[in-house]
Amino acid sequence: MFKLSSPELKTNLLSGLTVALAMVPEAIAFALVAQVSPLTGLYAAFIVSLITSAFGGRPGMISGAAGALAVVMVALVVEHGAEYLFAAVVLMGVLQLLFAAAKLGKFIRMVPHPVMLGFVNGLAIVIFLAQFGHFKVTADDGSTQWLQGTPLAVMVGLTVLTMLVIYLLPRLTRAVPATLVAIVGVSLLVIGLDIDTRTVGDLGSIKGGLPDFHVPQVPLTLETLQIVLPYALVLAAIGLIESLLTLNLIDDMTDTRGRPNRECAAQGAANVVTGFFGGMGGCAMIGQSMINVNNGALHRLSGIATALFLLSFILFGSALIERIPLAALIGVMFVVCEKTFEWASFRLFGKVPRADIFVGLLVAAVTVVADLAVAVIVGVIVSALVFAWEHAKHVRVSASVRDDGTKVYEAQGTLFFASVAEFQQQFVPRDDPDEVEIDFRLAKLMDHSAIEAVNTLAERYQRAGKRLKLRHLSRDCLDLLDRARSMIEVNYREDPQYRVADDKLA
Template sequence: MQAPLEFRPKLLQALQGYSRQQFWGDVGAGLTVGVVALPLAMAFAIASGLKPEAGLFTAIIAGFLISALGGSRVQIGGPAGAFIVIVYGIVERYGLANLIIATAMSGVMLFAFGLFKLGTLVRFIPIAVVIGFTNGIAVLIAVSQVKEFLGLQVPHMPGNFFGIVQTVFQSLHTLNGYATLLALACLGLIVGWQWGVPRLALTRPWARKWTLVPGSIVALVLATLLVTFFGIPVETIGTRFGGVPSSLPTLDWPEFSWETARFLLLPAFTLALLGAIESLLCARIADSIIDDRHNPNQELMAQGIANFVTPFFGGMPATGTIARTVTNAKSGATSPVAGMVHAATLLLVVLVAAPLAHNIPLAAMAAILMFVAWNMGEWREFVHLRQYRLPYRATLLAVFFLTVVFDLTVAVEVGLVAACMTFIYRISSLSRCEQVSTQDYPPLAGLEARVAAHRLHGAIFFGAVKLIETLEDRLPQRVLVLDFKNVLYIDSSGADTVADLVRTCHKRGVRFIACGLAFQPQDILLRCGVIEALGPENLSATLAQALELAVHDAQG
């Protein structure tokens, strides 16, 4: 009987015994994280080749759905920096309409991941692969923002690394000094704010309340005021996009064809896989802060629903966001209500204060994204690489360079293959075969040519079947004993190899005695017919019993 669909949002559990004090704590946290999300949502959309409202609509719609339906108490969903490179590539190659289709397809895939309880499998992706593509994406984000940081006049920016670098160098003669100085000032302010305010708060109690205000919003406000009152000649959201609409998003249903969907399967899967990894990593970080345990399958289903709905209302791909989630948790959030308040805060900003975004300089947005890219990367891992073995270093560096130079999809595929090959090699090297000597069992003395006994250790799988195959080349004259006591696992390839050894022993008139079979090895050998071929007289519970039978047979 198939297990019933388990769809139980964390919100239902959180609302049991929900108090007024918790509500006001969630409201305060939601307002705080809403302020944090405002510049990031617009910046991620602009960097992805979309209009700024795409990021805001995503933070509103997807942020509300992920909080209301998700499996984490405090996770905040919305546009993320990890998607910038992929979304830009899809828009450049397939167009905006196909981005909507690809995002919706990724939503279906994410929901299927959760429905079939694959949430825990995402954790099996090696950390070297995760760090490699995270650092690679961070580099691509930083490189893609050089144009806005320097105020270069570039009609169209390529989506690949070498194309971006070439275009930037060819356009350096269009550098806008005002934009560069403004971006440097904003970046310096953000870095100084993050570093200085928490330290000032340790000795100045009045500064503690300022730790809740992100440096990005301070830089954005000051840069906008400078442009507004001093007329600094830099490109703004208004001059590039015409501002941000102060209205609710409308349903936009693109033309759909299976022929188009076929080409979007791989980009959609990349979005789904990256969204799953980001959201579940983020949820685990949130658990460590609030001492809770999220439901990974429920989280993936919520992410799927959000990514299916949001693109039809002008949004972009969404996932759990680490910076906003940590801000939410540390601001006193106790339930998904905080994430819903964060979405409502952004909606209020769009409806009331959208005209104020007209003079936001793109150079300030670039500075914010430069800071995000720096925080996003695990740069210390490069320094510590010498502490790890060659396979780990090779995997991390390969994924990093492939992400930067080629494509994230190729990088993840190569990284997973490399990690799997490394894992197979390491597990196979742990599997071994030890011969039982006369010191271990004295009655074998003088019978070495007629009796051979071996202890098997580890897993007998397709990567370690050589251990069994080599025994065929040195079979004894009368009896072969194999001790499976320390064998943890046998796969179908291993079982077939054991069956071949049994048949070879029968052809050469050698008795095959197996002993110490645990549940899993015995089960697969039974299903493969090996147990039946051996017969009950050739099965022993312990090695001592098997050797006693072997010696008796050899002396008979």
């Protein structure tokens, strides 16, 4: 089925086991954040990982219950209950399927590189900071406190030991994933020496059966739709953005190309199924995806194996998995953060435009303090505004006078909404001779604002009693210009061919 060699088969299976072990505490923690049962998070991790791995557009990418979604879900669960969450997850999946059907996944390619850097660095920081929650315990009065004394020292020591194994083992052998060896080795050390430390079982039991088909128990009314639709829209947007940006990141790391629309469809289907089987939904998980990719597991088998190992943990291996020390999994995630963070971005200071540096820092900061969807949207908007501002400054008009007295203006650059004011200021009709010519050979009119600027300029020359000629405009411009149409000199051999963004041509 997969046509894998024996080494590839071993790599993908062992990586799937490693990722599954790392996903257990994450899924439980995210379920607790959303205030649903641990099994709700684990079932989501199993179903979403299985379906997206089998049918998605990015082999090797791992999906499951995600923290970015959990923080949105909690308000719905607190106010209306878990059944409304399941309904919202089903609707979230439907919206993602519609997104895929419209083939909108390709637009993720328009996310600028500084936004990508900010996304990666911001998520690395978020994952890093999230691990410190495991160093806290709940006191008798319900408040949380940092571990102190020996328990803290043991947790820190085991975390450091895990990280050392992951970093040093590859220097000796790469026969097995270093992360798996670290988790198993530290777990055996804790069990063998009977070391008292926090384990996966302290987060909640993972023992359970197969997920049951369950239609969300909510009234099928317009009021219900009004409740769940806003949450479904936000969840769908966050899930797609995080998944497609992670897909892009893996594409860059592996020099391959995923299929965004197929990934959107697979994620939508996975969330619809998850909602009907009592799961909290999910999307791509950058931390687990980085573990998988860094292990060299780039086939669908790794994600499918992850899902099946998760299910086996729930059905058969809960007693063993619950004894894994949290410190081992924290160490793994710390290493993931270090490898995910784009340290090379610091070398860009002073070498790339300051606006790009600002956008990257802004996206990273908003990712940490708000959420991913807001961060990416803000980053794209700011990048677009910066682009418009920079190109607006690149419009130039040079003037010369022919022997016959005609004044010739030569426009250069891109004429659009941000640059029309600068363009119009270059002309003073009352000071020009009777014959004026504007040559657009080195310029482009890109939108309706540019068309209107030329129309307005034509009117200004008409009111001043001057004769204006416009040269080297595209056929779209000829169709759109009205008041200036009579002034256009048409030369089909020389005139450029480009499109103008205007609804009249739609």
